[in-house]
Structures are given as C-alpha cells and as structure tokens.
Amino acid sequence: MKTFADRLRRASLKVAAFAAILGTPGVANAQADDWEVYFPQAASPLMQQIRDFNYPLQILIGLIVLFVLALLAWVIIRYNAKANPVPSRTTHNTVVEVLWTVVPVLILVGIAIPSFSLLFAQYDPARAIEDYNPDESITVKAIGRAGWYWSYEYPDNGNITVDSFIVRDADGNYAGEPRLLETTAPMVVPVDTVVHLQATADPTGVIHAFAMPAMAMKLDAVPGRINEMWFRADRQGIFYGQCSELCGAGHAFMPIEMHVVSQDQFAEWSELVLTDPSAANGLLDTWEEERLAALD
Ligand SMILES: [Cu+2]
Structure with a gap:
C-alpha cells in the first residue's frame, strides 16, 4: 500500500510538471502548444505585463485558498458538536472582525492599483512604451462583416482594403491549416510598430469582437461605432485570433490571421497589395518560409 508520503511526492511531481508546462519557452507562432493551459506566449509589451502580473496573483490566490481551507478544517474538527457537548456562547471578537475586514481590503487595493494601470495602458501606448512616438504608429481598421469575415483597411497606407475569408476547398469545406484559422488574405502589420486598431462592423x-490573445487584444466591433485599442508586435510570425462576440451562424468561421513582418517587408507589401493582391499574398508566404527556415 502506498504511504501518504509517497502520494505527496507523486502529487508534487505532478505540480512540478504542470509548472513546467506553464513556463514553456516561446514557440514560433502564437498558437497554443499541446496541453497548454496558461495565457499564450506574449507577442506585445502589454501581454507581457499581463502575464507578469498574473503569475504572482495566481500564487496569492492559491495561498488564500489554502488558508481558508485550513481555517475551515480547524473549525470542523476542533469545534464540532461531538467535541463540544457544551456549546460556546461567544458572539463577537472585535480583533478578529477588524482583521478579516482590513486585511482583505488591503489585498484588494494592492491588486487594484497595478490592475487599473494595466487597464489604462490598453488604451494609451505612452503608458506602456517609454519612447512612444505617435508619428511612427500606423492605423488599421478591422471591420466585422455580416457575411462572416473580417476586412482590414489601412487609411495611412493608400486605402488598402483586405477581405479576409476562411479558407475552403472546391466543395466549400473548411480546408485551412491550422484548422478553422487560416484565411484567404491575412491582416499584415510591421514588427516593433505601434498599431492603433480600430474595430467596427457592417x-x-x-x-463582432476582434480578439488577438498574444497581443492582449479584445475589442468589440459594433455597427456604426469605432472602438480603438493599440498593440505593438514584438516578434515576427503568424498569429491567430477569432471573433469573440457570438455574432451568428458564421461566428466560428471568421478567424483572424495576422502576419507580423519586418518594417521593410511591410512597406513592400503595402505597395504591392494595392495593385496585385495575390502577388502580395505570395510574398507573405515566401517571407514566412524564409523566417521558419532561418529558425532551424
Ligand atoms: Cu463575428
């Protein structure tokens, strides 16, 4: 028979394995790894801050859960009716009452301060990036379409419009790779550049909602209204997101595919896509192949 110590050791090994999964170093793309349960690897400064903030919070929450559990166990065992034939007549304890009010308030205020500063930073790049220069940023407008796809417009770059449909085969079946995430033409942004993302809908x-987890983006796309957030992609590659507001029959079939390319590549793409969109798409594929080849 297994001793309690054996079980404890096995449990702690499981916890260590779980922690190793959480800490898996970055992969080429922002897709989830097998068995990944934590946030995606950060691809923007804000997502990195959110991840860094969340780790200590998880530990704090874990400690509070254990503490409350221990208190409950103590009360159940020490103060049950069997152990106390004559019930205590205690009704108040001022010290304990003050403590269980003040301590949680202090903890919550301690969490709220960095929390609010992150919330504000989501809408103001200057709060998250030291050398933020508005003149070097670009604007992309994401439009959630009623026929279940996204369009991207680049008002700063000669009125580019990209219609981004999910990939289907000749029979109309979904054929993209990764499944349900590949699009006919992706959104393209330059690396290390602040992108003001405006979201709206037909x-x-x-x-609809534009969501890109690796960039900490989630923004409602509301008809007749513009919402704006920003992100800055810190590494090149292909990133995926999905519509995140239950919008109708095609909700699961309007993926967001984002190619982050170098600034020179972006300049080249934004010229070419105006005259020859399919050549521009081919260029994106070539660049991605080159990037992956360079990683090996
Ligand atoms: Cu949608």
Whole structure:
C-alpha cells in the first residue's frame, strides 16, 4: 500500500510538471502548444505585463485558498458538536472582525492599483512604451462583416482594403491549416510598430469582437461605432485570433490571421497589395518560409 508520503511526492511531481508546462519557452507562432493551459506566449509589451502580473496573483490566490481551507478544517474538527457537548456562547471578537475586514481590503487595493494601470495602458501606448512616438504608429481598421469575415483597411497606407475569408476547398469545406484559422488574405502589420486598431462592423450587420490573445487584444466591433485599442508586435510570425462576440451562424468561421513582418517587408507589401493582391499574398508566404527556415 502506498504511504501518504509517497502520494505527496507523486502529487508534487505532478505540480512540478504542470509548472513546467506553464513556463514553456516561446514557440514560433502564437498558437497554443499541446496541453497548454496558461495565457499564450506574449507577442506585445502589454501581454507581457499581463502575464507578469498574473503569475504572482495566481500564487496569492492559491495561498488564500489554502488558508481558508485550513481555517475551515480547524473549525470542523476542533469545534464540532461531538467535541463540544457544551456549546460556546461567544458572539463577537472585535480583533478578529477588524482583521478579516482590513486585511482583505488591503489585498484588494494592492491588486487594484497595478490592475487599473494595466487597464489604462490598453488604451494609451505612452503608458506602456517609454519612447512612444505617435508619428511612427500606423492605423488599421478591422471591420466585422455580416457575411462572416473580417476586412482590414489601412487609411495611412493608400486605402488598402483586405477581405479576409476562411479558407475552403472546391466543395466549400473548411480546408485551412491550422484548422478553422487560416484565411484567404491575412491582416499584415510591421514588427516593433505601434498599431492603433480600430474595430467596427457592417452598418447593417451585427456586433463582432476582434480578439488577438498574444497581443492582449479584445475589442468589440459594433455597427456604426469605432472602438480603438493599440498593440505593438514584438516578434515576427503568424498569429491567430477569432471573433469573440457570438455574432451568428458564421461566428466560428471568421478567424483572424495576422502576419507580423519586418518594417521593410511591410512597406513592400503595402505597395504591392494595392495593385496585385495575390502577388502580395505570395510574398507573405515566401517571407514566412524564409523566417521558419532561418529558425532551424
Ligand atoms: Cu463575428
């Protein structure tokens, strides 16, 4: 028979394995790894801050859960009816009451301060990036379309419009790779550049939401209204997101595919896509192959 110490050791090994999964170093793309349960690897400064903030919070929450559990166990064992034939008549304990009010308040205020500063930073790059220069940023407008796809417009770069449909085969079946995430033409942004992302939806359509977890982005796309957030991609590659507002029959089939390329590549793409969109797409594929080849 297994001793308690054996079980404890096995349990702690499991916890260590779980922690190793959480700390898996970055992969080429922002897709989830097998068995990944934590946030995606950060690809923007804000996502990195959110990850860094969340780790100590998880530990704090874990400690509080254990503490409350221990208190409950103590009360159940030490103060049950069997152990106390004559019930205590205690009704108040001022010290304990003050403590269980003040301590949680201090903990919550301690969490709220960095929390609010992150919330504000989501809408103001100057709060998260020291050398932020608005003149070097670009604007991309993401439009959630009623026919279940996204369009991207680049008002700073000669009125580019990209219609981004999910990939299907000749029979109309979903054929993309990764499954349900590949699009006919992705959103393209330059690396190390602040992108102001404006989200809206077809004026006669429904509400969608633009979500890109690796960049800490989630923004409602509402008909007749513009919402704005920013991100800065810190590494090149292909990143995926999905519509995150239940919008209708095609909700699961309007993926967001984002190619982060070098600034020179972005300049080249943004010229070419105006005249020859399919050549521009081919260029993106070539660049991605080159990037992956260079990683090996
Ligand atoms: Cu949608």
